[in-house]
Amino acid sequence: MSRLSVERRTFGVLRWVTIVVLTLASVFPFYYMAMMSFVPIEQLLLHPGRVFVPVEELTTQTYSSVLAPTSEGGQGFARFMRNSAFVSFVTTLLTLVVVVPAAYAVSRMTFRGRNQVNSTYFAVYLFPAIILAIPLFVGLSALGIRQSHVGLVLVYVALTIPVSIHMLRNYFNTIPVTIEEAARVDGANRFQIMWLITLPLARPTIMSTALYIFMIAWNEFLFALLFLTAEPPLWTVSLGLSQLASGIEVPKTILMAGSVLLTVPIIILYSIAERALTEGLTSGADKG
Amino acid sequence: MVATTAAPPGTRPTRPRRSVATRRDTRDAWILVSPATVIIIAVILVPVLWNAILAFQDLGFRDLADGRLFGTFTLENFTDTLTSAGFWRSLWTTVVYSVSTTAGSIAVGLIAALAFRNSFRGRGALRSFMLLPYVAPVVAVTFVWEVMLNPQYGIINHYGTRFLGWDQPIDFLGRAPFAFLTVVGFEIWRYFPFAFMFLTARLSALPREIEEAALVDGVTPSQNFRHIVLPQLMPTIALLSVLRLIMTFNKFDDVFLLTGGTAGTEVSAVRVYNQLIGSFDVGGAAATALVLAVIMAVFLVFYMRIVARREELT
Numbered sequence: 001m002s003r004l005s006v007e008r009r010t011f012g013v014l015r016w017v018t019i020v021v022l023t024l025a026s027v028f029p030f031y032y033m034a035m036m037s038f039v040p041i042e043q044l045l046l047h048p049g050r051v052f053v054p055v056e057e058l059t060t061q062t063y064s065s066v067l068a069p070t071s072e073g074g075q076g077f078a079r080f081m082r083n084s085a086f087v088s089f090v091t092t093l094l095t096l097v098v099v100v101p102a103a104y105a106v107s108r109m110t111f112r113g114r115n116q117v118n119s120t121y122f123a124v125y126l127f128p129a130i131i132l133a134i135p136l137f138v139g140l141s142a143l144g145i146r147q148s149h150v151g152l153v154l155v156y157v158a159l160t161i162p163v164s165i166h167m168l169r170n171y172f173n174t175i176p177v178t179i180e181e182a183a184r185v186d187g188a189n190r191f192q193i194m195w196l197i198t199l200p201l202a203r204p205t206i207m208s209t210a211l212y213i214f215m216i217a218w219n220e221f222l223f224a225l226l227f228l229t230a231e232p233p234l235w236t237v238s239l240g241l242s243q244l245a246s247g248i249e250v251p252k253t254i255l256m257a258g259s260v261l262l263t264v265p266i267i268i269l270y271s272i273a274e275r276a277l278t279e280g281l282t283s284g285a286d287k288g
Numbered sequence: 289m290v291a292t293t294a295a296p297p298g299t300r301p302t303r304p305r306r307s308v309a310t311r312r313d314t315r316d317a318w319i320l321v322s323p324a325t326v327i328i329i330a331v332i333l334v335p336v337l338w339n340a341i342l343a344f345q346d347l348g349f350r351d352l353a354d355g356r357l358f359g360t361f362t363l364e365n366f367t368d369t370l371t372s373a374g375f376w377r378s379l380w381t382t383v384v385y386s387v388s389t390t391a392g393s394i395a396v397g398l399i400a401a402l403a404f405r406n407s408f409r410g411r412g413a414l415r416s417f418m419l420l421p422y423v424a425p426v427v428a429v430t431f432v433w434e435v436m437l438n439p440q441y442g443i444i445n446h447y448g449t450r451f452l453g454w455d456q457p458i459d460f461l462g463r464a465p466f467a468f469l470t471v472v473g474f475e476i477w478r479y480f481p482f483a484f485m486f487l488t489a490r491l492s493a494l495p496r497e498i499e500e501a502a503l504v505d506g507v508t509p510s511q512n513f514r515h516i517v518l519p520q521l522m523p524t525i526a527l528l529s530v531l532r533l534i535m536t537f538n539k540f541d542d543v544f545l546l547t548g549g550t551a552g553t554e555v556s557a558v559r560v561y562n563q564l565i566g567s568f569d570v571g572g573a574a575a576t577a578l579v580l581a582v583i584m585a586v587f588l589v590f591y592m593r594i595v596a597r598r599e600e601l602t
Contacts, residue, residue: 007508018403019414022396025477026418032443033432049446098327101320110310111317117325124332128538128584130557131577134342134564135335158331161324190316219425221541226565238427242545245431252435259428270423274416282489 030263037062037260041251062257075250077258079233080240087149087236088217091156095213099161100206103168104194108180125162129222137226147231155223160213167212167280171205172198208276211269218266237262336581342574365575375576378559379583385472385543385555386536392476394528397483398521401491402513404484415488422481430545433474437461467551471543475536483528490524491517530591537584556580 035051036044038058043050068074105111106118136155140146145154175198183193199206224239235243241258244250270277346362369375404415421429436443437460445457460470499516507516540557543549549558556576563573 004506004508007510011509015403018399022400022403022480023414023417026420026481029429029432029436030420030424032436033428036435045441048441049443049450051443098323102324105317105320109313109317109320111314113314114317117321120325120328120333124328126534126584126588127332127336128534128557128577128581130538130540130560131339131581132332132335133561134570134574134577135338136331137564138342138570139335139338154327154331158327161328165324190313194320215423219427221425221427221545238425241431242427245434252441255431256435259431262425262428266424267420270419271416274419278419278485278489282486 033256033259033263036253037257039253041253044253062251062254063261066254066257066261075240075244075254075258076232077237077240077261080235080237081261083149083234084218084236084238087152087156088214090149090153091160091217092210092213094153094157095160095164096206096210098157099164099209100168100199101194102161103165104172104198106165107169107172108177108194108198109190121162121165124158125166129159133222133226136223140227146227147234148227149234151227152223152236156217156220159220160216163216163281164209164213167209168202168205170280170283171202175201204276205280208273208280211273212277212280215266215269339574339581340578342571343578344575345571362571365571366579368572369575369579374554374559375579378554378556379580381468381552381554382537382556385468385475385553386533386539388472389475389479389536390529390532392472393479393532394483394525396476396480397485397528398487398525400480400484401487402517404488405491418484419481421478422485426478426541427545429478430474430542433470433546434461437470461547462551464552467547467553471546471553474546475539475542478542479532479536482532486524486528487521490521494520526595530588534584534588538580 032051035053038060039053040057040059040061043053043057064074066075067078068076069079070076106114106121132155136151137146140151140154143151145151179201180193180197183197188196218236219238220236221238221242224236225242228234228236228239229243232240232243237258241255241262244258245255343365344361344363346364400418404411435441437445439445439457439459442457442460444460445454448454449457458466460466494517499512502512502516538557539555540561543553543555544558544561547553549555549562554562557580560573560577560580563569563576
């Protein structure tokens, strides 16, 4: 057999092996998480190797126990979910308000200092969160807003600005300037052009950027840990889950239900925005 | 009202008019840019500079609680940092960790992108499944890994002892070489989708003509990859390497959540956290963070130089 046909055949097989293995590796932990969240803890201990669980053994007890408030003997996740939703929602809104005009300006207008502004946004993207942790911890303590959602939102807004500007700017760059020039000839000024013409065109991208900001804020862990550990009523889902997992003995299956509650909103948002999101993030990568 | 009054039309054409327009654009642009910029300066740039100041001070939590934000100037934090064995050990751990996870996640991402290159039924769906590890909340995924790897009831140890001939369950997250290998494996698992996403975007933009011509000439798949596809992917791979290296060099949550930095997995970011929260040593933590930032900056400057030189050559 020639090298050509040998290679074709091997790579043909390897390709499918790769696809199957990688898909399983990506999906299995999520399947396992979901399955375990419906199983009573005794069953997990009895049959640690089970990948499928008989339907009659499934229970939703784990969910009611993880969601119930601590006063009723639960883990209080309903409250954590509300906290996370609030923090992520406010973060998204505030970030959009500051980021849309900024992205418009860096994409559309030539002005003195544009390069500096642009490179500042990029540099910020590279600053490690752990370096910010110390001064922010100290500074927000001094201002008395460390143990509050205000401090957390402030930090999340700053952390999501660079990526959102990147995504929006790339999209604005693809809108032909001629559309704006027509409006300018009609006597519209910058702000009118931006508000009435460019933003409506960019609405889908703004929506997917919003979803991405929401996801980042919902998933965040380090700053929630730094700022809010001492304040259980303010915990986000991430923080609540990590604290309960490392603290007093709560059955793992109940915490698995907590993991599902933490993950499901993200999967929903991601399935809505997947396409726009990958395009927004990778645009620029194909220019080589 | 839009037209400028500086010059009547026809006389002295573009120059003064353009400069007025540019100045107005500059003013308008700064109005649009300033809220985002102010937040970035206040919440990121000022703290980074402040971190540098904190690193030169002898400050503990007690002082901060008393409302003292400035201690006495000292170099002690740096001498302590640079002479402690723990710092160098964690730096070495970090370097090995970030280099191996960067290389691993890009390699797996590249293999995935190549496997998914030609379309088949259900490709779109599988592709989006593969991005799940990257978008899912880190706390949830580390927690599932922990349960799956648990020595008592974890599914991995269950099958490992039964079918792979392990003498006893392996404490994947609590014992020295396993913990580090697990943490690296986790990071590759979590971030190969990121490389996959970028490389897929680049692959789909490659012109197919050259490859088709090569195919007619009897070029084998491996030759095609080696000489035609890979060279065109190199710029993307280089960019990914830098981004991933920077991100993993400062990685905190993944390692902290999996092992807490025990059993040979104390990467630098976890060490900074332990100094801050565990030992209440604000100045020491700031000094460690600053040294790390400087190392990173040196690396970046070095990289930019190489890129600039390469661009001059081509």
